[in-house]
Amino acid sequence: MTKVKVGIIGTGNIGTDLLVKVQRSQELECSLFMGRRYNSRGMKIANEMGVPVTDRSIDALIDNPDQCDVIFDATSATAHRHHAPILKSMNKFTIDLTPSLIGKMCIPAINLDECLDEDNVNMVTCGGQAAVPIAYAINQVHPDVSYFEIVAAIASKSAGAGTRANIDEFTQTTKQALINMTHVDNSKAIIIINPAEPPIIMHNTLYTLVECPKMDEIKHAVSLMELRLQQYVPGYSVVVTPTFENNRISTMVQVTGRGDYLPEYSGNLDIITCAALHVAETYVKRKL
Amino acid sequence: MNKIQFFDATLRDGSHAINHQLSLETIGRYCRAVDDAGLSAVIVGHGNGLGASSLQVGLSKHSDISMLSTAKKNLKKTKLGIYMIPGFGTIKDGLLPAIEIGVDIFKVGTHCTEADTTKEHIEFLAKNDHEVYGVLMLSHMASVPRLLEEAKKMESYGAQGIILMDSAGALLPDEVKSRMESLVNGTHLQVGFHAHNNMNLATANTLTAIQSGATIVDGTTRGFGAGAGNCQLETLLAILKKMGISSGVDLYKMLDVSDDIVAGEIGYSGGISPLNIISGLSGVFSAFDEKVQKAAKQFALDPRDIFIELGNRNVVGGQEDLIVDVAMYMVQNRKIDNSSYLLESLL
Numbered sequence: 001m002t003k004v005k006v007g008i009i010g011t012g013n014i015g016t017d018l019l020v021k022v023q024r025s026q027e028l029e030c031s032l033f034m035g036r037r038y039n040s041r042g043m044k045i046a047n048e049m050g051v052p053v054t055d056r057s058i059d060a061l062i063d064n065p066d067q068c069d070v071i072f073d074a075t076s077a078t079a080h081r082h083h084a085p086i087l088k089s090m091n092k093f094t095i096d097l098t099p100s101l102i103g104k105m106c107i108p109a110i111n112l113d114e115c116l117d118e119d120n121v122n123m124v125t126c127g128g129q130a131a132v133p134i135a136y137a138i139n140q141v142h143p144d145v146s147y148f149e150i151v152a153a154i155a156s157k158s159a160g161a162g163t164r165a166n167i168d169e170f171t172q173t174t175k176q177a178l179i180n181m182t183h184v185d186n187s188k189a190i191i192i193i194n195p196a197e198p199p200i201i202m203h204n205t206l207y208t209l210v211e212c213p214k215m216d217e218i219k220h221a222v223s224l225m226e227l228r229l230q231q232y233v234p235g236y237s238v239v240v241t242p243t244f245e246n247n248r249i250s251t252m253v254q255v256t257g258r259g260d261y262l263p264e265y266s267g268n269l270d271i272i273t274c275a276a277l278h279v280a281e282t283y284v285k286r287k288l
Numbered sequence: 289m290n291k292i293q294f295f296d297a298t299l300r301d302g303s304h305a306i307n308h309q310l311s312l313e314t315i316g317r318y319c320r321a322v323d324d325a326g327l328s329a330v331i332v333g334h335g336n337g338l339g340a341s342s343l344q345v346g347l348s349k350h351s352d353i354s355m356l357s358t359a360k361k362n363l364k365k366t367k368l369g370i371y372m373i374p375g376f377g378t379i380k381d382g383l384l385p386a387i388e389i390g391v392d393i394f395k396v397g398t399h400c401t402e403a404d405t406t407k408e409h410i411e412f413l414a415k416n417d418h419e420v421y422g423v424l425m426l427s428h429m430a431s432v433p434r435l436l437e438e439a440k441k442m443e444s445y446g447a448q449g450i451i452l453m454d455s456a457g458a459l460l461p462d463e464v465k466s467r468m469e470s471l472v473n474g475t476h477l478q479v480g481f482h483a484h485n486n487m488n489l490a491t492a493n494t495l496t497a498i499q500s501g502a503t504i505v506d507g508t509t510r511g512f513g514a515g516a517g518n519c520q521l522e523t524l525l526a527i528l529k530k531m532g533i534s535s536g537v538d539l540y541k542m543l544d545v546s547d548d549i550v551a552g553e554i555g556y557s558g559g560i561s562p563l564n565i566i567s568g569l570s571g572v573f574s575a576f577d578e579k580v581q582k583a584a585k586q587f588a589l590d591p592r593d594i595f596i597e598l599g600n601r602n603v604v605g606g607q608e609d610l611i612v613d614v615a616m617y618m619v620q621n622r623k624i625d626n627s628s629y630l631l632e633s634l635l
Contacts, residue, residue: 167405193398
């Protein structure tokens with residue numbers, strides 16, 4: 001079977017980790033790795049893997065649009081605002097890994113099917129990918145949930161310069177994803193960055209407030225959701241199953257990265273690249 | 289020595305001690321009282337700052353907005369401040385509403401190695417000409433050079449001062465000294481210190497900070513704060529008085545706040561009582577305390593004035609009989625306005 005050609009814009013941590021995953025895929029191959037500097041670490045790795053590279057970023061694609069069918073954008077929200085209309089005019093299915101929120105929010109375990117009809121989908125945040133599915137599962141059992149709260153703790157070393165400079169985007173976007181996917185308007189997101197050495201593995205807690213919780217049904221729904229996530233994020237696990245304590249339900253999940261380009265503790269980055277890859281693979285299987 | 293600014297965290301850090309359940313009535317009354325005492329600034333809100341009301345760290349009884357509006361209404365000269373930790377609070381949900389209410393001072397904090405997560409907030413506030421300070425928390429967890437590096441980042445974002453928090457009360461005085469001196473010498477910023485009392489060093493460490501060049505002091509009335517509490521402001525004010533350093537704050541009025549609002553209305557039992565502070569300030573044997581209180585009651589005097597007059601007379605242990613002597617002398621010489629009439633005689 002011929003592999004579908006994809007382009008990756010952005011050669012930083014996310015772009016490079018994604019590249020390693022794409023090259024392992026049965027369905028995809030990277031036909032253009034687009035950045036700004038040939039001497040960046042990501043470019044060198046792409047070169048060694050024999051992947052075509054360019055330092056002209058999206059301009060190289062504009063000159064020769066047929067070399068890719070699906071585009072991943074792993075640059076920044078600002079850059080994606082510039083890229084999005086160009087990619088749309090070229091009719092490329094675009095998976096946006098920046099927090100720009102231009103396209104529809106996509107959390108594959110929840111709404112993959114409806115996202116495949118869009119021309120641009122947004123991968124939300126790591127905390128969103130990890131914890132919102134659990135909230136969604138609980139909400140399916142209990143539409144009467146009155147409050148959701150996500151606390152995401154990540155290693156300082158796995159928070160790139162972009163995340164650190166735009167921490168509000170994480171907080172606001174994760175909260176928005178919770179609200180969009182569950183319709184529980186009273187929701188909150190908190191992020192904690194921990195500099196401990198060795199680095200901590202990405203850890204997420206979801207607190208839920210609901211009257212008379214049906215714990216058995218909740219536990220069952222959450223374990224099904226865990227299985228669904230593990231299909232595309234191998235390092236995903238529920239480490240504390242839904243537990244009623246202090247008049248709230250606490251559920252905790254961890255994400256251990258695959259260690260492709262980024263170390264295993266960077267589960268926060270791995271879950272985004274895994275989710276993006278899953279969207280692309282499903283898209284090419286169903287739509288191309 | 290440069291003038292010291294006191295950032296009173298009683299209505300912020302104190303929230304921790306009572307699970308963020310401060311009432312709006314207490315906030316209003318406290319603000320009126322410290323405004324009248326001449327305090328520089330009062331920081332108000334959830335213990336972890338704007339946007340932190342959550343199941344994770346505790347739900348506030350009242351919203352940030354209602355606490356800040358109440359405080360604002362009850363302040364005339366004292367500046368109103370907020371604290372915010374990015375990751376809990378955001379510009380949109382936290383800072384913009386606070387600006388709308390008319391908050392004067394913005395403290396933006398983070399763990400001591402993560403200064404770059406405060407960039408967008410400090411830059412935003414500085415660009416809009418707000419008074420903004422960077423705060424590095426748990427500052428015992430990083431080396432002196434690393435703290436300086438992080439402080440310089442905050443300086444480059446536009447902070448006009450940097451405050452180190454000893455959030456676990458883990459620093460020893462020489463560690464405070466090296467940290468403060470490094471920031472005073474290595475930046476152009478005003479430097480401040482925020483102590484906790486876990487090892488009973490909060491006030492001593494704050495004094496060390498001042499002697500090392502700090503000009504911003506975080507403290508709370510009665511030491512009311514998370515865990516073992518904070519640097520007790522009234523004690524520090526008494527120490528500064530003894531050292532001849534002008535604070536611009538009325539000590540007697542702050543002692544009244546300590547008794548009436550923090551110990552009385554809120555019911556916090558920690559900290560040093562006002563009378564024990566005055567006993568120390570006047571140099572009168574601690575065991576006189578109970579007898580002075582009895583005499584004050586009997587002769588309708590302020591027990592603090594009795595202590596100070598006893599101090600003026602250089603009484604020693606065993607001269608408890610002089611308490612009544614002094615009390616009767618004071619009754620005979622009572623002035624029409626007898627509030628804090630003897631305090632100045634100490635200086």
